[in-house]
Amino acid sequence: MKEPVKPVKPVNPVNVYDIPGLSVYMTRGDDGKIRLFGKGVLKFAAGPFLSTANKHLAAEKPAKTTQDTVYPSAWLPPIPSPVFRRLVKAEIGTALGVYVPETVSIEVTRKYNANAARYAKKRGIDNAGLPDPPETQIKKAVDEALDKGAVVITFTEGDPMLNENIVEYVRYVDKERAVVMAYTWGIDFSLEKAKQLKEAGLQTLLVSIYSTNPSEHDKKRGFEGAYDKAVEAIRYGLRAGLLVTMATHVDSNRIGELEGLWELAKELGVHEFSVWESEPDLEGEKVNDGDRGIITDFYKRINASNDDSPRVFSSTVFEGEMFGKMAGRRWAHVTAEGEVWPDPYIPLSYGNINEEPFEKIWKRMRKEPVFQKKRRTHVLCDPAYLQKVRDADSPSS
Numbered sequence: 001m002k003e004p005v006k007p008v009k010p011v012n013p014v015n016v017y018d019i020p021g022l023s024v025y026m027t028r029g030d031d032g033k034i035r036l037f038g039k040g041v042l043k044f045a046a047g048p049f050l051s052t053a054n055k056h057l058a059a060e061k062p063a064k065t066t067q068d069t070v071y072p073s074a075w076l077p078p079i080p081s082p083v084f085r086r087l088v089k090a091e092i093g094t095a096l097g098v099y100v101p102e103t104v105s106i107e108v109t110r111k112y113n114a115n116a117a118r119y120a121k122k123r124g125i126d127n128a129g130l131p132d133p134p135e136t137q138i139k140k141a142v143d144e145a146l147d148k149g150a151v152v153i154t155f156t157e158g159d160p161m162l163n164e165n166i167v168e169y170v171r172y173v174d175k176e177r178a179v180v181m182a183y184t185w186g187i188d189f190s191l192e193k194a195k196q197l198k199e200a201g202l203q204t205l206l207v208s209i210y211s212t213n214p215s216e217h218d219k220k221r222g223f224e225g226a227y228d229k230a231v232e233a234i235r236y237g238l239r240a241g242l243l244v245t246m247a248t249h250v251d252s253n254r255i256g257e258l259e260g261l262w263e264l265a266k267e268l269g270v271h272e273f274s275v276w277e278s279e280p281d282l283e284g285e286k287v288n289d290g291d292r293g294i295i296t297d298f299y300k301r302i303n304a305s306n307d308d309s310p311r312v313f314s315s316t317v318f319e320g321e322m323f324g325k326m327a328g329r330r331w332a333h334v335t336a337e338g339e340v341w342p343d344p345y346i347p348l349s350y351g352n353i354n355e356e357p358f359e360k361i362w363k364r365m366r367k368e369p370v371f372q373k374k375r376r377t378h379v380l381c382d383p384a385y386l387q388k389v390r391d392a393d394s395p396s397s
Helices: 043-059 082-095 114-122 135-147 166-172 191-200 214-221 226-239 255-268 289-303 315-323 358-366 383-393
Strands: 011-019 022-028 034-039 103-107 152-156 179-183 204-208 243-250 272-277 311-314 331-334
Touching: 011 082, 022 043, 034 043, 043 082, 043 315, 103 135, 135 152, 135 166, 135 331, 135 358, 152 166, 166 179, 166 191, 191 226, 204 226, 214 226, 226 243, 226 255, 243 255, 255 272, 255 289, 272 289, 272 315, 289 311, 289 315, 311 315, 331 358
Parallel strands: 103 152, 103 331, 152 179, 179 204, 204 243, 243 272, 272 311
Antiparallel strands: 011 022, 022 034
């Protein structure tokens, strides 16, 4: 079970970022809500980030609060922390027009990995017979992502826990520079594995559940018993002391399941219920503006409560309203083949980390016109860019 909420003491201003001309401080009231403010001649540079952050910190409950630390979301670094300092630095750079990949997601297995299967099919390869990506590739991706400014490293796609080195990969990430998150389907997961991940420095365990109906979830995953394994993984993560978020993807056909899934998240005692829009694929959009309105209203209603029920994370709000879609702006994704995509949903490579430095690839990606402006909807909603991705994804390309 999730640990009980403890009363918190008011916090006098704590410095969370400091450079010549700019200091950023955190305060926290006895209600547990925190506020960030800047001082110095350069405080204008932090203004956009602090304004956006404070608006949501004031209106929403955090994922977790301790006497010394606030976790505003399972997807973000805690405040205060060395990683949060890096996030502030990155956001100041963004305000000045210099973007870094704050989040880098990395594929570490080809098992049950739709992206790896897609890549193999395009090239006439049997994906099932290929080994997991080499350790040198994974560690190179981590190192170069951190050097470029990443503050969140996520091991994702398929079930990363099926890679026998996953605990070592989590341990390898410098926790002074980034927090680490990892998905699991629960296929080969245990309390012992959860404890090993906690000891290695994993912040957040991510477990997706697609329906409160076990058979529907099993159908989505493609094997019987998948629902039970996911629920068991959540319970193991909580017992090990990890931040745990139960995630789901919704489209227009599944928008009515939000309430039931949140009730399940509440029953399980997770820290956060994460609602991701089903992003467009090469055939078109799966979520409309009406759906986004429902998600946003749900997000605001749940997060306005002061009880210990799970907070809600929503890509609709976090990306659509707060910071704009992150693909190619604050997010880069490294596939099992070492290809660098703007996010896990855009099958368009801007280079391979086994052939050239990540920094060079990121610079190439950043020159893409569609990534130059803040977007409320995914870049695959842009007709010209969608056609570019379709052309690159065709077997003849």
